[in-house]
Amino acid sequence: MTNTKKYVLGEDRIPKAWYNIAADLPSPPPAVLHPGTGQPIGPGDLAPLFPMAVIMQEVSTERWIEIPDPVREIYRMWRPAPLIRAERLEKALDTPARIFFK
Known part of the structure; x- marks a missing residue:
C-alpha cells in the first residue's frame, strides 16, 4: 500500500468554477418529485428553502458553474x-x- x-x-x-456532472450524463437525471404531490419539483417549490442562485445552479445544464465571489472569499479563509x-x-x-x- x-x-x-x-x-x-x-x-x-x-477554484473559480464548479464542475456540473449533469452536463456530461448521456441523459438527464430523473426529476426530483415533490413528497406531497408526487409531481416534479419546480424552482417555486424550492424557493422557501434555498436562495434562487442555488436553485439555478441545481437545475443548470452548463458544464462549469462560476463560483460566486462571496463563496470564494470563504474558501480563502479555509484554504x-x-x-x-x-x-x-x-x-x-x-x-x-x-x-x-x-
Whole structure:
C-alpha cells in the first residue's frame, strides 16, 4: 500500500468554477418529485428553502458553474486545510481517477 499524500494549495489555486456532472450524463437525471404531490419539483417549490442562485445552479445544464465571489472569499479563509489524496481507495476501486478529500 502507498502512503496518503497531502497537498497544500495556495490561494491562487482556489477554484473559480464548479464542475456540473449533469452536463456530461448521456441523459438527464430523473426529476426530483415533490413528497406531497408526487409531481416534479419546480424552482417555486424550492424557493422557501434555498436562495434562487442555488436553485439555478441545481437545475443548470452548463458544464462549469462560476463560483460566486462571496463563496470564494470563504474558501480563502479555509484554504490552508490540505487536500489528501486517497491512494488506497483509488487502488481498491481500481480506478485511474485521482480521489481527494479534506
